[in-house]
Amino acid sequence: MTMRPLLLASSALALSAAAASAQDRELLVFDYAGFEKPEFHSTYIEKHGTSPTYAFFGDEEEAFQKLRSGFRSDVTHICAGSVNKWVASGLLEAWDKSRVAAYGDLDANLLGEDVISGEAEFYFIPSDWGTTAILYNTDQVPAEDVASLSVFHNPAYAQRLTLPDNVDDAYALAYLATGVTDWTEVTDEQFQAASAWLREAHPLVRTYWTDPAELVTLMATGEILVSWAWNESLPTLEGEGLPVAFQREAAEGSSIWLCGFVKMANPPGSVDKAYDFVNAFLDPSSTAALVEAGYGQANAAAMRQFSEEELDGVGLGPIEGAVLAQLPMDGQLRERQQAEFERIKAGF
Numbered sequence: 001m002t003m004r005p006l007l008l009a010s011s012a013l014a015l016s017a018a019a020a021s022a023q024d025r026e027l028l029v030f031d032y033a034g035f036e037k038p039e040f041h042s043t044y045i046e047k048h049g050t051s052p053t054y055a056f057f058g059d060e061e062e063a064f065q066k067l068r069s070g071f072r073s074d075v076t077h078i079c080a081g082s083v084n085k086w087v088a089s090g091l092l093e094a095w096d097k098s099r100v101a102a103y104g105d106l107d108a109n110l111l112g113e114d115v116i117s118g119e120a121e122f123y124f125i126p127s128d129w130g131t132t133a134i135l136y137n138t139d140q141v142p143a144e145d146v147a148s149l150s151v152f153h154n155p156a157y158a159q160r161l162t163l164p165d166n167v168d169d170a171y172a173l174a175y176l177a178t179g180v181t182d183w184t185e186v187t188d189e190q191f192q193a194a195s196a197w198l199r200e201a202h203p204l205v206r207t208y209w210t211d212p213a214e215l216v217t218l219m220a221t222g223e224i225l226v227s228w229a230w231n232e233s234l235p236t237l238e239g240e241g242l243p244v245a246f247q248r249e250a251a252e253g254s255s256i257w258l259c260g261f262v263k264m265a266n267p268p269g270s271v272d273k274a275y276d277f278v279n280a281f282l283d284p285s286s287t288a289a290l291v292e293a294g295y296g297q298a299n300a301a302a303m304r305q306f307s308e309e310e311l312d313g314v315g316l317g318p319i320e321g322a323v324l325a326q327l328p329m330d331g332q333l334r335e336r337q338q339a340e341f342e343r344i345k346a347g348f
Helices: 010-021 042-048 060-068 080-089 149-153 167-177 188-204 212-220 233-239 271-282 284-292 308-313 331-345
Strands: 023-031 051-056 075-079 125-137 161-164 205-209 226-230 244-247 255-264
Touching: 023 271, 042 051, 042 271, 042 284, 060 075, 060 080, 075 080, 075 271, 080 255, 080 331, 125 149, 125 167, 125 212, 125 233, 125 271, 149 161, 149 167, 149 188, 149 226, 161 167, 161 188, 167 188, 167 226, 167 255, 167 331, 188 205, 188 331, 205 212, 212 226, 212 233, 226 233, 233 244, 255 271, 271 284
Parallel strands: 023 051, 023 075, 161 205, 161 226
Antiparallel strands: 075 255, 125 226, 125 244, 125 255
16 A cells, blocks of 8 residues: 655654644643644644643543542543543533534534534544454465454464453454444343353453554564454554454454544633644544554545555454444443453453
8 A cells, every 4th residue: 555645754853843842831632642642633733833732541430530539631532432431421512513613523423413513512522443354374374264363362362362351442342243233232131142252252352452562572572373362453563563453354353443532521721722632633634644544534535535445454444333332322331341341351
């Protein structure tokens, strides 16, 4: 695949220098490390002369507990599966759709029908997405072995398999493998079947990877041959000349993760700058940098600058036909999944 040249040469260097010189103390963004890149919010820098101030968390439960304990941010980056829990906690305020410049261009596949129709308060602005599917070593794993998610139960790959240490992705895999494609309203029977599927896979799993860098190392050394993985690892491994492929067309399907921004109640900084920031992230000027990093942007109109071939090359491909793994779900179900996932990993 040949990606079109990105605007990350002299302009990116200028943005980086500007962002490094200072941080805007009137806007604090609470985020995963890596999303602070200035090319992801260049129009914010152009308007305000610098990047926001960033604080980082390792996972969303850590972020949630820190905010409940008194830490304050203006904008927080979370994934859709957490939204209901965060709304119920009282930590959030709704966004004003009229102030989100790209609202009309947001991908309808990433928004619930009630949000599109205006029947729900807009607490979550979809911003970035990616795919989760089977990443495998093409030299040692024949394509027919990854034609089904049952590869994670195949004893031929015992201790050469890995799964993400992430409850949403793990249960997305297990639900798909057991025939469930809508887990916003999962029955107890479906939950038990998915848990049993993960429990059967566990003895074959060498480790649960925690971040893409760890997964890339595991695949690069040959320790792992097959993983349930985020698409961003594909171009990284291909860039190192490693024999890998990304199977998004397993018989049971693949999934899509979705993350976005929430506006915090009682923010310490500027509400106006909070809107400037999310508008910058969703601006077409950010699209190329996000795609190069392996992230789809929620601005569907801006994403059309890339061909299907270009997106397939970084493992993104079409949203249609895949299952959104992180739609807001019932908070109690998510808590049950988290508790059961911890038991499974511990061997119980």
